[in-house]
Each structure stands twice: as C-alpha cells, then as structure tokens.
Amino acid sequence: MSNSARPDRCPICGKPPAAPHAPFCGQGCRDRDLLAWLGESYRIPARETGEDGLDSPPRPPL
Template sequence: MTRSERKCPICRKPVVAEHSPFCSSRCRDRDLLKWLDDGYALPGPPAPPDIASDE
C-alpha cells in the first residue's frame, strides 16, 4: 500500500537514518533503558508468594 516508511518504535515519528531505527538518540536511549530495565532490573521472580503468612 504505502511506501515502506519506517517509524520510531518509541514515539512513532519518522525514522532518521542517522539514528536508525529510531528518530533520535533520545529515543534510542529510551529503548535501551527499557530493554535493560526488562532484562536486568529483575534478578529473580518478580512476584513473591503471598501464601506463607502464618501468624
């Protein structure tokens, strides 16, 4: 249909070749931070068991 115009996955603005596949270095940083946040911020299971309360 339309020409294959790539868009920034962060903010949906047209991609700038210099910062491909993002529109700016700022969005690239944001994506990187998001990625790191997903991969490294949680060293273990995020949900502790809520059934061990035996008071």
C-alpha cells in the same frame, strides 16, 4: 536488509526515523529503548520447568 523490511516510523514515538539513529527518530528514543532493555521492561513469556529442570506438562491435582 531491504528498504521494505525497515520500519517507516520510530517504534517509540512514531516519528519518521533518522538515518544515524535508525530505526529510531533520534538519540532520545534510542536511549529510551536501551533503558527499557536494561530495566527488563521487554520480556518473553516462558513456561515453567519441572523440579528436574526439564519442560514437562503440569500434573493434574490428585
């Protein structure tokens, strides 16, 4: 990973990152990020699946 790919600020609070906790500024922000993952605060939007379990476009109402 090149230096240009690394964030120049902590993604939680915006302070400069600390090397032992990169990309975070410290253990506190690192722990807050982990708790957000464990508490399911970060989510990826998903499409609903049909009754057969396959992705299909929604049917128009009759």
